[in-house]
Amino acid sequence: MEVGPKVESKNSEQCLRGIYSYCAPNINKQSAKTSREKPRAGIMLYLRRLFSQELSPAAQTDFLGCLQQAPHLLTNGFAGSQALESLSWLHNLAPCFPLRGDQIHVIHEPQHFYDTLVQRIAMAKKRIVLASLYLGTGQLESTFVQTLRHSLQSESSLRLNVLLDFTRGTRGDLNSKSMLMPLVREFKEQVQLSLYHTPDLRGMTKRLAPPRWNELLGLQHMKVYLFDDAVIISGANLSNDYFTNRQDRYILIEDKPLADFYAQLIGRVQEFSLAVSPDATEGLHPNWRILPYEGTKQEFIQLARKRISDFVQETYKRQSQVRDLQTRADTWLFPLLEMGQIGIHHDSLVTKRLLSSCIAGSRLKLATGYFNLTQEYMDTITHECLAQCSILMAHPNANGFQGAKGPAGGIPAAYTLIAKSFYESLVRRKQNHRVNFFEYEKPGWTYHAKGLWYYLPEARLPNLTLIGSSNFGERSVNRDLETQVCLVTTNTDLSQRLQAEADRLYDLSQTAEREIVRRAVPRWVQAVVRIFRNFF
Numbered sequence: 001m002e003v004g005p006k007v008e009s010k011n012s013e014q015c016l017r018g019i020y021s022y023c024a025p026n027i028n029k030q031s032a033k034t035s036r037e038k039p040r041a042g043i044m045l046y047l048r049r050l051f052s053q054e055l056s057p058a059a060q061t062d063f064l065g066c067l068q069q070a071p072h073l074l075t076n077g078f079a080g081s082q083a084l085e086s087l088s089w090l091h092n093l094a095p096c097f098p099l100r101g102d103q104i105h106v107i108h109e110p111q112h113f114y115d116t117l118v119q120r121i122a123m124a125k126k127r128i129v130l131a132s133l134y135l136g137t138g139q140l141e142s143t144f145v146q147t148l149r150h151s152l153q154s155e156s157s158l159r160l161n162v163l164l165d166f167t168r169g170t171r172g173d174l175n176s177k178s179m180l181m182p183l184v185r186e187f188k189e190q191v192q193l194s195l196y197h198t199p200d201l202r203g204m205t206k207r208l209a210p211p212r213w214n215e216l217l218g219l220q221h222m223k224v225y226l227f228d229d230a231v232i233i234s235g236a237n238l239s240n241d242y243f244t245n246r247q248d249r250y251i252l253i254e255d256k257p258l259a260d261f262y263a264q265l266i267g268r269v270q271e272f273s274l275a276v277s278p279d280a281t282e283g284l285h286p287n288w289r290i291l292p293y294e295g296t297k298q299e300f301i302q303l304a305r306k307r308i309s310d311f312v313q314e315t316y317k318r319q320s321q322v323r324d325l326q327t328r329a330d331t332w333l334f335p336l337l338e339m340g341q342i343g344i345h346h347d348s349l350v351t352k353r354l355l356s357s358c359i360a361g362s363r364l365k366l367a368t369g370y371f372n373l374t375q376e377y378m379d380t381i382t383h384e385c386l387a388q389c390s391i392l393m394a395h396p397n398a399n400g401f402q403g404a405k406g407p408a409g410g411i412p413a414a415y416t417l418i419a420k421s422f423y424e425s426l427v428r429r430k431q432n433h434r435v436n437f438f439e440y441e442k443p444g445w446t447y448h449a450k451g452l453w454y455y456l457p458e459a460r461l462p463n464l465t466l467i468g469s470s471n472f473g474e475r476s477v478n479r480d481l482e483t484q485v486c487l488v489t490t491n492t493d494l495s496q497r498l499q500a501e502a503d504r505l506y507d508l509s510q511t512a513e514r515e516i517v518r519r520a521v522p523r524w525v526q527a528v529v530r531i532f533r534n535f536f
Contacts, residue, residue, distance in 0.1 A: 077323070078332060081490045083456060086359055087464065090334050090486060093350050095312065095319040097258045098329030101491025106501050107250035113236060114140065114243035116252065120227035121147045125155055129226035131163040131266045133219060135176040136239025144238065145179055152187045159190055163266050165220040166195035166274060166282075171211050177276065185278045194270040195282060196220035196481065198341055199300050202293040212408075216535040218341045220273075221480035223469045226263055229256040233485050235369070235450050235469050246400065247440070248369075248448045249467050249501065251485075253333065257322075261315055261335060262483075268311055269481065272304040304342045312337065312346075331489040338470060340478040347470055347484060348374070348477045354454070354466075354486075355380045358387035361457030365502055367392040369400075369448040371415045372473035372536060378422050382431055387454070389434060392509055393419065395441035396519075400448065410525040411536055417521045417529055423513055437516060438509040451484065453502050461495035462502065464488045474534045 077091040078084040090096070107113050121128060121144075128148070135141055152158055162180060169176035183191050198218035201209070205217070225232040236248035253259075272292065274282040284291065290300045338347035355377065358364055364387040371393040373381075381389060393415070396402055401411040419437060426432040440447040450471050453462040468484020470476040489495055 078488065078490070079324075079327065079329060084463065084488060084490070086357065086456070087488055089353065089357070090332075090350070090488065091320075091323075093353070094334035094336055094346070094486065095261070095316045096323050097255060097261070097319060097333045097335070098323055098326035099253070099255055099258075099331045099333055100328060101331050101489055101494035103254045104331065104487070104494055105252040105254075106497045107232075107252060108501060108504060110236070110241075110243050110246060110248070113232075113234070113248070113250045114144075116232070116250075117225060117238075118144065118147050120225075120230065120232075121151055124151055124158060124227045126157065126228050127159050127161070127226070127263060129161045129163075129224065129263050129266050130238070131220070131222045131224040131269075132238045133165050133221055133223075134168045134171075134237055134239065135162075135164065135179055136237075136241075137174045137176075137179055138240040140240050140243050141179060141238065145183065149183060149186070152183065152190050156190075159192075160187070161192045161194070161263075161266060161270065163194045163196060163220060163222075163270055163273060165215075166197040167201065167211070167215045168219060169195050171215075177280070181276075181280055184276055188278055192270065193276040194273040194285070195276060196269060196273040197292045198479075199292040199297050199304075200341060200479075202297065206293055218479040219475075219481070220269070221469050221476070222266075222269075222483045224262050224266060224483065226259055226266075229259045230254045231259045231262050233468050233483070235448060235467075235471075241400070241446065242448070245445045246448050247442070247445055247505070249367075249451055251467050251487075253485075255333075257319075258333060258335070264311065265308075265335075265337075265483075268307045271307060272300070301342045305339075305344055308337065308339060308342070308344055330491040331487065331494060334486040334488075336466075336468070336484050336486055338476060338480075338482040341481070345477070347468075347482060348376075350486065351466070351470075351472065352376060352380055354452075354464075356384040358385045358454065359457065360386045362387040363390075363455040363459075364388070365390045365392065365453040365462075365506070366472070367452065367505060368450045368471045368473070369394055370411075370471050370473060370536065371419045372471070372475075372533065373418075373422070374472070374474055374477050377472055378425070381435060382426060382429055387434075390436050390438060390506070392438045392440060392449075392505060393512075394447035395439035395510075395512075398439075398441050398445060398447040400446045402446075407528070410522060410528075413519075413521045413525045414529050414532070414536070416516060416519050417526060418533070419512075420516045420519075420521075423516055432513075437512040438506060439512040439515065440505060440509045442508050449505055453498060460499075461492070462498045463490075463495070465498050473536075475536065478534065 077088045107116060164176050180193050184193050200217040201214055223234045223236060230252060232250055232252050234248060234250040236242040236250060242248060271285045271287045275285045276282055292300055336347035336350050337344060396412040399412040401408050423437060426435050451465060451467040454464040456463050465487050466484050470482045470484050476482050
């Protein structure tokens, strides 16, 4: 099944000309700096090649090698709960951290998210680890940075590690990097600021792609906020909208082994990211020897993949040994990673397995801020999933790109087009009775929540949830660095809190099938969806 209409070459050419008009001032400015002016035809050829490339199918790597070779479990792996037996396969595909439900706190509102961040920073004694796409530049963000400064001043043993994306974090004169440079300079021994740079941004693309457009190729998208032995897993960035009126999901877990796992994971990604020095220059981490945009791309990818895969496999073996010792556990947490840029496909394999193994009589609620499910996910929901599915997404009025300047302003319509195509496919295959669409809309708010809630047959409350940074789209699988956690629980109180979280989101939504089909989509959006679908 193809998503979106077939694109005539004439329409594609017109769209690329429009993109050229939008990008040309930046490209020409860059060309002037290098004294290598390129004719208009050459730039058009460059753009056509850049934005028409198709991603190759996710390659099977050795990342899950030792996990997939593990013997099948003789028990269901969830002590004292035969009802969860159909989910036992999770223990063979990801490290397991046994917990109690009272170690987990569900955060509902952006303001509570911000308050929790600031409070936890003020309380931290040993370590703070922040991984996000970017840090904003407004007043709330300034207060956030000042809180970090006060904590570093008062605790000389406190260490701060920050991982952001290079392209997004250095956009504009006032940016994430400039917001944090005073801390890097003042606390040289306590602060490490790293900027992840995709290995796909190199050569002519790095020289010519203007700001914002260079972000299309790949980003650091993980959202992990860690304070001593507690960690927040979320899809929210560190900026004003996410602190005030942009709805997301957030879960706080108090567990030292899990906090250690994420602190070490972020540390390993920092190794192959750019290290920011007190003089504001970016260079190699002391443990690394290849810049992501120089040398051999494949060598960089192989080394980076090995650093991550070795770490996760070591964690898997260790946690397999301690899992059965946690006799009081009523909740089991499985961290999932997706780093398609370096050949790691883990979260997507687990997500597909979960979708395909939903049994008859079960229910599934799936939320995404941007409806651009991969073709594989849509095919799985259509042909293999047996659950009753409710898909929640942003109404165009709640989409963060609504009203944006330039081509980005057409992104909400593009998501509508993709959703419409999927719905019409379900109708053709007589599966639309099983899959329903909902759109979130709250006046003055935008929507960014993602994840899913899974209910076993006859269950009133969710037995499992996925929460993290993944939007289940093409970018999440193939372009960006992502993490989310799969949480399975028999704790009634925690299940009730997860149900309340889902209810708060769905209560602000309306059924959307009729609106999706009727909503007009501009012709130029229809023309570029196929070209750009892998980039948003």
